[in-house]
Amino acid sequence: MSNNSVSRSFRPLLLLFVITTALFITSRARFARWDVNTDVLIIGNLVLFAATAVSFYLFSRSMGSKNPMAVVRTVYGGVFSKMMICLITVFIYIFIAGKGVNKAGIFGCMFLYLLYTILEVVILMKLSKQKKNV
Template structure:
């Protein structure tokens, strides 16, 4: 049985999701003191994880392409689609809560976006190099 290298490479992002979710749950009181709404962080983490999974799926579909430009377009498309998903989520959140927006939660989600995107791009670059060397 052969293992899919894309699924194996996705493990660090699964681990990041589990660690951040556990951290949010166990540090609810401390984060509340610092004006971070844990529910906003949890939903943001879930949305980011789902968006990252979608972009990884798009990348795995392009792995069979012999055109390197197609792979680069897919990576950029995944990052862009993740950004759009996050923007739509923020606008929905703002329209629901209106004046009770938790700025700390949104800033925390922006930091999570940077972490998820950085890790994703590093993993995708390694996968593309492995494909090129095979």
């Protein structure tokens, strides 16, 4: 499995990050009408992208392993660590914002988490199948 193939596979995640960030920045007024704080969405999107990038990097390093269970453990570990990073980020946000917590922004970030996780797992499954065929 070449590094070029892995970096090419990461592009949909990068594209998701760029598109959603651009959407949040350009649609601030619309999100404000829905009582959604776009700053919460932008920061949540950045945290999710960074956590996904780390998880994806760990998986790509495990692709060379002869043990298939090592790959599975890495995928589960990546998803779990991403969830923990998100939970910690939410608790920090709640602590900082106090009573001014934007619940709609948190739910928006939960939706983003779902998008990133589904996209990451689909890409990782494709990479795993490519590795078997090589």
